[in-house]
Amino acid sequence: MKRIISVLCIFAIVLGLFSPFTIKASAATNTNKTFEELYAEAKKHLGKPYSQDQDKRRGPNYFDCSGYTQYVYEKVTGVRIPNTSAPQYSAADKVKNGNQKPGDLVYFKGHVGIYIGNGKMINAQNDGVKIDNINSSYWQSIFVGYGRFFNFSEKKGSKSAYAVSDLNLRSSNNWDSSVAGKVPQGAKVSIDLDSDKNGWCMVTYNNTKGYMLNTTNYFSDTPVIKTYYAKDNINLRTKATWDSDVAQKVQKGEKVTVNLKTNVNGWYQVTYGGKTGYMILNNNYLVENPLNMETYYAVGTLNLRSAANWDSSISLVVPEGRAVKVEMDTNSGPWYKVTYQNQTGYIPLTDDYLSKTTVLKTYYAKDNLNLRTKATWDSDVAQKVQKGEKVTVNLKTSVNGWYQVTYGGKKGYMILNDNYLVEKALNMKTYYAVSSLNLRSEAKWDSSISQVVPEGRAVKVEMDTNVGNWFKVTYDNKTGYMPLNDLYLSETAVLKTYYAKDNLNLRSEAKWDSEVTQKVEKGEKVTVNSKTSIDGWYEVTYGGKKGYMILNNNYLVAEPLDLKTYYAVNTLNLRSESKWDSSISQVVPEGAKVKVEMNTSDGNWYKVTYQNKTGYMPLNDLYLSETAVLKTYYAKDNLNLRSEAKWDSEISQVVEKGEKVTINSKTSINGWHEVTYGGKKGYMILSDNYLVEKPLNLKTYYAVGDLNLRGESKWDSDIVQVIPAGTPVKVEMDTNDGIWYKVTYQSKTGYMPLTDDYLTLTAK
Numbered sequence: 222m223k224r225i226i227s228v229l230c231i232f233a234i235v236l237g238l239f240s241p242f243t244i245k246a247s248a249a250t251n252t253n254k255t256f257e258e259l260y261a262e263a264k265k266h267l268g269k270p271y272s273q274d275q276d277k278r279r280g281p282n283y284f285d286c287s288g289y290t291q292y293v294y295e296k297v298t299g300v301r302i303p304n305t306s307a308p309q310y311s312a313a314d315k316v317k318n319g320n321q322k323p324g325d326l327v328y329f330k331g332h333v334g335i336y337i338g339n340g341k342m343i344n345a346q347n348d349g350v351k352i353d354n355i356n357s358s359y360w361q362s363i364f365v366g367y368g369r370f371f372n373f374s375e376k377k378g379s380k381s382a383y384a385v386s387d388l389n390l391r392s393s394n395n396w397d398s399s400v401a402g403k404v405p406q407g408a409k410v411s412i413d414l415d416s417d418k419n420g421w422c423m424v425t426y427n428n429t430k431g432y433m434l435n436t437t438n439y440f441s442d443t444p445v446i447k448t449y450y451a452k453d454n455i456n457l458r459t460k461a462t463w464d465s466d467v468a469q470k471v472q473k474g475e476k477v478t479v480n481l482k483t484n485v486n487g488w489y490q491v492t493y494g495g496k497t498g499y500m501i502l503n504n505n506y507l508v509e510n511p512l513n514m515e516t517y518y519a520v521g522t523l524n525l526r527s528a529a530n531w532d533s534s535i536s537l538v539v540p541e542g543r544a545v546k547v548e549m550d551t552n553s554g555p556w557y558k559v560t561y562q563n564q565t566g567y568i569p570l571t572d573d574y575l576s577k578t579t580v581l582k583t584y585y586a587k588d589n590l591n592l593r594t595k596a597t598w599d600s601d602v603a604q605k606v607q608k609g610e611k612v613t614v615n616l617k618t619s620v621n622g623w624y625q626v627t628y629g630g631k632k633g634y635m636i637l638n639d640n641y642l643v644e645k646a647l648n649m650k651t652y653y654a655v656s657s658l659n660l661r662s663e664a665k666w667d668s669s670i671s672q673v674v675p676e677g678r679a680v681k682v683e684m685d686t687n688v689g690n691w692f693k694v695t696y697d698n699k700t701g702y703m704p705l706n707d708l709y710l711s712e713t714a715v716l717k718t719y720y721a722k723d724n725l726n727l728r729s730e731a732k733w734d735s736e737v738t739q740k741v742e743k744g745e746k747v748t749v750n751s752k753t754s755i756d757g758w759y760e761v762t763y764g765g766k767k768g769y770m771i772l773n774n775n776y777l778v779a780e781p782l783d784l785k786t787y788y789a790v791n792t793l794n795l796r797s798e799s800k801w802d803s804s805i806s807q808v809v810p811e812g813a814k815v816k817v818e819m820n821t822s823d824g825n826w827y828k829v830t831y832q833n834k835t836g837y838m839p840l841n842d843l844y845l846s847e848t849a850v851l852k853t854y855y856a857k858d859n860l861n862l863r864s865e866a867k868w869d870s871e872i873s874q875v876v877e878k879g880e881k882v883t884i885n886s887k888t889s890i891n892g893w894h895e896v897t898y899g900g901k902k903g904y905m906i907l908s909d910n911y912l913v914e915k916p917l918n919l920k921t922y923y924a925v926g927d928l929n930l931r932g933e934s935k936w937d938s939d940i941v942q943v944i945p946a947g948t949p950v951k952v953e954m955d956t957n958d959g960i961w962y963k964v965t966y967q968s969k970t971g972y973m974p975l976t977d978d979y980l981t982l983t984a985k
Contacts, residue, residue: 249313249314249369249370249371249372250298250300250370250371250372251371251372252298252371252372252373252374253374254297254298254371254373254374255373255374255375255376255415256322256323256324256373256375256376257376258297259293259294259297259298259324259335259373260323260324260337260343262293262296262297263293263335263337263343264343266280266281266284266289266293266350267343267350267351267352268349268350268351269281269282269283269284269345269349269350270282270283270349271283271284271285271345271346271347271348271349272284272285273285279291279292279304280292284345284350285345286306286332286333286334286344286345286346287303287304287305287306287309287333288304288345289344289345289350290302290309290326290333290334290335291303291304291309293335294370294371298371300370300371302370306328306331306332306333309326309333309368310328310333310368312370313326313368313369313370314368314369314370315366315367315368315369316366316367316368316369317367318366318367320367321336321367322336322338322369322373323336323337323338323373324336324369324371324373325367325368325369326367326368326369326370327342327355327364327366327367328364328365328366328367328368329360329363329364329365330363330365331363332344332346332363334353334355336355336367337352340354340355340356341353341354341355342355376415377414377415377417378414378415379411379412379413379414379415379425380411380412380414380442381409381410381411381412382409382410382411382412382435382440382441382442383407383408383409383410383440383441383442383443383444383445383446384404384405384406384407384408384410384426384439384440384445385406385437385438385439385440385441385445385482386406386439387403387404387405387406388403388404388433388439389402389403389404390402390403390404390424390426390429390430390431390432390433391421391431391432391433392431392432393432394418394419394421394432395421395432398432400431401429401430401431401432402426402429402430402431404424404426406445406446406480407444407445407446407478407480408426409426409444410424410425410426410440411424411425411426412424412435412440413425414435417435420434420435420436421433421434421435422434422435441482443481444481445480445481445482446478446479446480446481447478447479447481447509448476448477448478448479448509449476449477449478449479449491449502449507449508449509450474450475450476450477450507450508450509450510450511450512451471451472451473451474451475451477451506451507452473452504452505452506452507452508452512453473453506454470454471454472454473454560454563454564454565455470455471455500455506455507456468456469456470456471457469457470457471457491457493457497457498457499457500458488458498458499458500459498459499460499461485461486461488461499462488462499465499467498468496468497468498468499469493469494469496469498470563471491471493471563472546472560472561472562472563473512473514473546473548473560473563473565474511474512474514474546474548474560475493476511477491477492477493477507478491478492478493479491479492479502479507480492484502485499487501487502487503488500488501488502489501489502491507512548513548513549513550514546514547514548514549514560515546515547515549515577516544516545516546516547517544517545517546517547517559517570517575517576517577518542518543518544518545518575518576518577518578518579518580518581519539519540519541519542519543519545519574519575519576519580520541520572520573520574520575520576520580520615520617521541521574521615521617522538522539522540522541523538523539523568523574523575524537524538525537525538525539525559525561525564525565525566525567525568526566526567526568527566527567528567529553529554529556529567530556530567533567535566536564536565536566536567537561537562537564537565537566539559539561541580541581541615542579542580542581542613542615543561545559545560545561545575546559546560546561547559547570547575548560552570553567555569555570555571556568556569556570557569557570559575572617576617578616579616580615580616580617581613581614581615581616581627582613582614582616582644583611583612583613583614583644584611584612584613584614584626584637584642584643584644585609585610585611585612585642585643585644585645585646585647586606586607586608586609586610586612586641586642587608587639587640587641587642587643587647588608588641589605589606589607589608589695589698589699589700590605590606590608590635590641590642591603591604591605591606592604592605592606592626592628592632592633592634592635593623593633593634593635594633594634595634596620596621596623596634597623597634600634602633603631603632603633603634604628604629604631604633605698606626606628606698607681607695607697607698608647608649608681608683608695608700609646609647609649609681609683609695610628611646612626612627612628612642613626613627613628614626614627614637614642615627619637620634622636622637622638623635623636623637624636624637626642647683648683648684648685649681649682649683649684649695650681650682650684650712651679651680651681651682652679652680652681652682652694652705652710652711652712653677653678653679653680653710653711653712653713653714653715653716654674654675654676654677654678654680654709654710654711654715655676655707655708655709655710655711655715655750655752656676656709656750656752657673657674657675657676658673658674658703658709658710659672659673660672660673660674660694660696660699660700660701660702660703661701661702661703662701662702663702664688664689664691664702665691665702668702670701671699671700671701671702672696672697672699672700672701674694674696676715676716676750677714677715677716677748677750678696680694680695680696680710681694681695681696682694682705682710683695687705688702690704690705690706691703691704691705692704692705694710707752711752713751714751715750715751715752716748716749716750716751716762717748717749717751717779718746718747718748718749718779719746719747719748719749719761719772719777719778719779720744720745720746720747720777720778720779720780720781720782721741721742721743721744721745721747721776721777722743722774722775722776722777722778722782723743723776724740724741724742724743724830724833724834724835725740725741725743725770725776725777726739726740726741727739727740727741727761727763727766727767727768727769727770728758728768728769728770729768729769730769731755731756731758731769732758732769735769738766738767738768739763739764739766739768740833741761741763741833742816742830742832742833743782743784743816743818743830743833743835744781744782744784744816744818744830745763746781747761747762747763747777748761748762748763749761749762749772749777750762754772755769757771757772757773758770758771758772759771759772761777782818783818783819783820784816784817784818784819784830785816785817785819785847786814786815786816786817786847787814787815787816787817787829787840787845787846787847788812788813788814788815788845788846788847788848788849788850788851789809789810789811789812789813789815789844789845789846789850790811790842790843790844790845790846790850790885790887791811791844791885791887792808792809792810792811793808793809793838793844793845794807794808794809795807795808795809795829795831795834795835795836795837795838796836796837796838797836797837798837799823799824799826799837800826800837803837805836806834806835806836806837807831807832807834807835807836809829809831811850811851811885812849812850812851812883812885813831815829815830815831815845816829816830816831817829817840817845818830822840823837825839825840825841826838826839826840827839827840829845842887846887848886849886850885850886850887851883851884851885851886851897852883852884852886852914853881853882853883853884853914854881854882854883854884854896854907854912854913854914855879855880855881855882855912855913855914855915855916855917856876856877856878856879856880856882856911856912857878857909857910857911857912857913857917858878858911859875859876859877859878859965859968859969859970860875860876860878860905860911860912861874861875861876862874862875862876862896862898862902862903862904862905863893863903863904863905864903864904865904866890866891866893866904867893867904870904873901873902873903873904874898874899874901874903875968876896876898877951877965877967877968878917878919878951878953878965878968878970879916879917879919879951879953879965880898881916882896882897882898882912883896883897883898884896884897884907884912885897889907890904892906892907892908893905893906893907894906894907896912917953918953918954918955919951919952919953919954919965920951920952920954920982921949921950921951921952921982922949922950922951922952922964922975922980922981922982923947923948923949923950923980923981923982923983923984923985924944924945924946924947924948924950924979924980925946925977925978925979925980925981925985926946926979927943927944927945927946928943928944928946928973928979928980929942929943929944930942930943930944930964930966930969930970930971930972930973931971931972931973932971932972933972934958934959934961934972935961935972938972940971941969941970941971942966942967942969942971944964944966947984947985948966949984950964950965950966950980951964951965951966952964952975952980953965957975958972960974960975960976961973961974961975962974962975964980
C-alpha cells in the first residue's frame with residue numbers, strides 16, 4: 222500500500238529524531254480523563270480527508286498525522302501538545318515496547334498515530350483518518366517506538382454494594398435534587414465508580430438509576446441483611462436491652478432478617494412480619510439454618526398437652542384449621558412438640574388431629590342454602606346462607622359426602638358438590654335499595670310481590686340473569702326480580718348519617734313554606750337518603766319519621782358535634798345569656814337529659830339545649846351531672862316517707878309495698894335521699910331494707926266479695942283488715958303457705974287463700 226509521509230515528518234527524519242531512543246523514567250502528566258474518552262473523540266473523525274495545508278492540517282475538517290494527534294489530545298485533556306512530529310517526539314516520555322498503553326503515541330519513520338491497544342492505532346494518512354494494524358509488515362519496517370504525554374485514568378468500572386438503610390437516590394449529584402428512586406435497606410445495587418463527582422456516583426437498582434454519596438454511611442461492601450431462624454419462641458425488644466418492652470413475639474422456627482450493621486453490644490435490629498425489634502445475635506436465640514419443623518393444620522379444635530400424654534394438663538388450645546409448626550425431631554412415640562402462637566405443647570401426629578394439607582377451604586353458596594344440624598336432609602335447619610355468600614368448609618369432616626360448614630361463626634352441614642357450593646365467587650354485585658322496593662316473582666311488573674326490601678338495604682344482584690333490564694335480586698335469603706336502574710337500585714350506599722348543626726325543623730315537603738313535620742335537636746343523628754335530591758332538599762329520617770331538609774353545612778354536618786349529655790340535678794332555669802341576671806330562657810325539670818356544647822364555654826358557663834331550646838348554665842355538680850340523676854326503685858315493704866331526712870320528722874306520705882318510686886341520686890344526706898311518689902316528694906334511707914332496684918313479684922287481684930284478711934295463714938287467726946268487694950289488692954306471689962298468700966290493702970298486710978272464691982284477676 223502506498224503511503225504519503227508529510228514534509229514535516231520528513232524534516233524530522235532529516236534531523237535524525239526517529240533514531241532508536243533511550244528509555245527514561247516516566248514523567249507524563251496525570252489526568253482524570255480516560256482513554257475511553259480520548260478514543261471516543263478520535264473516532265469522531267474517522268474518514269476525514271488528509272491535508273498538509275498549514276491552515277487545514279490541524280482540523281477539524283482535515284488532518285495530517287501530527288495535526289490529528291495534537292487536535293485529539295487538546296480536545297480531550299485541554300492541553301496542547303506540540304503541533305509537529307519532531308517536537309511531539311521530543312516532549313513525550315519514551316515507553317519501552319511492551320509497556321505501551323492505549324492512549325500513548327506510536328512513532329514511525331516519518332509518521333505518528335495514537336495507539337488504541339491490541340496492536341492497532343488510529344491515525345491520519347493519505348487515505349484520511351483510519352485505524353491500522355501496526356503489526357503489519359509495512360508499519361513494522363518503519364516502527365520507531367512509543368511516547369507518552371498523559372497517564373490516562375483507568376476505567377474503574379462498577380462494583381456491587383448493599384444499602385445500609387432505606388435510601389432515596391437523587392436525580393443529580395446533590396442533596397437538593399429530586400428523588401429519582403428508592404432503594405430498600407439491604408438491597409444490592411451497582412455503583413458506577415467512573416461517574417464519581419465529589420463522592421457522588423451513579424447507582425443502579427432494579428433498572429432505576431440515580432445518584433448517592435459512595436460512603437460507608439450509605440453503602441456496605443458486604444451484605445447488610447441476613448436471614449436467621451428463631452431457635453425458640455423469642456421476644457424481640459423495643460431497644461437493645463433485656464429490660465425494654467417486648468416489641469413483638471417470634472415463634473420458634475420462624476424466619477427473620479437481621480441488619481448486620483446495627484450491632485449495639487451484641488444486640489442487632491431484627492425484622493419479622495414487617496415490624497422491627499432487637500435481639501442478641503448468637504446461637505441461643507437465632508441460627509443460620511432452618512429448624513426441622515413442618516407446617517400442619519388442626520383437623521378440629523385441639524387441646525395441646527403440657528407433656529406427651531393425655532393425662533397431662535392442657536397447655537394451649539388451637540382453633541380448627543389453624544396452621545401449627547411440628548418439631549420433627551421431638552417425637553415420643555406418636556407424640557410431637559407443636560408450636561402455635563408462640564406457645565408450645567404436645568399432640569399425637571396422626572390424621573385425627575393434624576393434616577399436612579389445608580383443612581379449611583372457602584366456598585360460595587350456589588343458591589340460598591339451609592345448613593343442617595346433622596349430616597342428613599331430615600335434620601333441623603341450623604342456619605340459612607344467602608346465595609353467593611362465602612362459607613368455610615372443613616375438608617376433614619366428610620360423612621357420606623356431607624361436610625361441616627361454617628358461616629357467620631356458626632356451624633352446620635351441607636353436601637359438598639356443585640349443586641350447593643362452588644369454589645369461585647358468583648357474579649353477584651351489591652346494590653342498595655333507593656327506596657322501599659317490591660321485588661317481583663317474575664321479570665315483569667304484573668307478577669306478584671315476592672319480597673319487600675326496606676329503603677337503603679343492601680341486596681345482591683345476579684349479573685348474569687337479566688331479562689331485558691330486569692335482574693334476579695336476593696335479599697334476606699329470598700329472591701325476586703327488579704329492573705336495574707337508578708330509580709330502584711344504587712351502586713353506592715343510599716342512606717348516610719348526618720348530625721343537626723343546630724335545632725332543626727324538618728319540613729313535610731321540599732320547601733321552606735311547607736309544614737313542620739318534626740323537630741330535631743341540635744347534635745342529634747339523622748339519616749339522609751342521598752338519592753332524593755330536589756333542588757338541594759333531601760329526605761331525612763329521624764326517630765322513624767321522615768321529613769325534608771336542605772343538605773349543606775348550615776343545617777347538617779357529617780361529623781358529630783362536640784356535645785355531651787348531662788342530667789339536671791334539680792329543676793334548672795336556663796339563662797338567655799351566660800350570667801345569672803339574664804332572663805330565663807327555658808326550665809329544665811329535675812333529672813331531665815340535656816345536651817351541653819363543650820366548645821362554647823364562657824368561664825364556667827356553657828350553652829345547653831333541652832327540647833329544641835337553648836340557654837346557658839354553669840357546668841358544675843350543683844346543676845348538671847354526667848350520670849343519670851333519677852333512678853327507679855321499689856318499696857320493699859309499706860313505707861312512710863318523711864318530710865325531712867330524719868326519722869323523727871313528719872310522715873309526708875305512705876308508699877304501699879311494691880310501689881315504684883323515683884330517687885334523686887344527688888340528694889344524699891347521711892344516707893337519706895329525696896324520693897318522689899305520685900308527684901309528691903319525701904325522704905327515705907336508701908338501703909335494701911326499704912328500697913330495692915328490682916320490682917317485687919306482686920300481682921293485682923280483686924276481692925270477689927267482702928273479705929276478712931287474717932293475721933296468719935289460717936282461718937282461726939285474727940282479722941286484721943276488711944276488704945270491700947271489688948277492691949284491688951296486691952298479692953305477693955312468692956309468699957304462699959299452701960293456698961294462703963300474703964295480701965296488701967291500704968298499706969296493711971294480711972293473709973287470704975288465693976282461690977276464685979275470694980280473689981279474681983279481673984275486676985267485677
